Amino acid sequence: MQRNIRLRSEIVMKMREFLIRSHGFVDIETPTLFRRTPGGAQEFVVPTRMPGKFYSLVQSPQQFKQLLMVGGFDRYFQIARCYRDEGTKSDRQPEFTQVDIEMSFTTKENIQRLIEGLLNHVWPEDMGNLPIPFPEMSYKDAMENYGVDKPDTRFGNLLQDITDLAKANEISRIFHSSQIADFAAIAIVFKNSAALISKTAEDSLLASAKMTTNKTQLAFVLIRMEDGGKWKSSLAKKLTQETMNSVGDRLGVSAGDAILLGLGPRESLVPSMGKIRLEVANHLETRGVKLRSNSNNFLWVVDFPLFLPSEELDGGPLQSAHHPFTAPHPDDEHLLRSSPLDVRGLHYDLVLNGSEIGGGSIRIHQSELQEYVLKEILQEDPTNLHHLLKALRCGAPPHGGIALGLDRLMSILCDANSIRDVIAFPKSLDGKDLMSGAPSSISQKEKEMYHIGTVNNNRS
């Protein structure tokens, strides 16, 4: 921890040096007690002494940094504390730190080059040179080949779409493909790995694939290739040798290889295959196979859709893929009213070794467009953002920015398994401060002062 926390201090000092001294940025602190931002993460609420009034803790300084652009601070940054009530994971905490940046009169490319320069400046010498500029991959290619929008490109084993083959042979009959909307068959090949995945490992990998998706319509099968194009698999007895040969030929497999085959509706199958790809790779690495290269694979993922379909089953309004302030791609703007799901956003994510370490966008700087997106597409009440809409009406400069997740970046630099190893006084996986026991109960008197009652007072 000593080493990690000291390295963190060093890196932050160098970031300030780069941004302020070499690039004219102004370090500006913004409030953390604020009001709800529509269309984003679940926020923590803070009771006040005013009856029925609550602050929200900021999920990021997004609105403030845009307001600062309108106010004429054309290069802003902040090492900003952010809060999101979204459940914790090994790479997430309810409070975390972003290196938050915004610029006026900028472009996506300007921001990308600035971040590459910044990382290059802080990168520890003993970790080798950074391969800048970082490569770019479209969201579409990332999803098609890796099944995820933050691909780990340190190894291959890409997703291979064999839907056409499956539809043309008895696989489609076995899996009732005609009854599945947008049926897809996707395979991943792991060379010379059949013997490294035991039956027990196979069962647990397939079970976890099922569990993470919770979609009963998905089917996963592991196929071990044997001599003469034969399959060792639960599917083998249901297929003709000809079908097995055509699948094997398409995938270019030979004896000893393992194939992971997934079948089901494309929308849920693709991300599941993305997860399995990582899980099988992790498993093979525990068995001594070296799949991932030692390099640091930075990658810009670009051309995200601006909106995603609602996650609600009854089909609620669309959601922003990044956040509601992201500008549409100029080539697609004309589709905003007719087919919003086909519009790409000017949004870019920075990925390192399969972790998203940053994300940002060029912003909407016209108040009418911002209001249209909020009200008509996201179906949010624009009065929550009346201050921002008003500022945009005052002649806002075109602007854009990005935020880097400092904790994740540090955990990669320190080769730590969890962001908790690079944070002083981290919270546990369930969001508790184990040292002090926070969050804790408050007295009845305090509850009265803040005009709050708990639903079940016994559990306070």
Ligand code: ASP
């Ligand atoms: N505020 C955004 C976030 O926290 C980053 C950005 O768009 O600059 O994800």
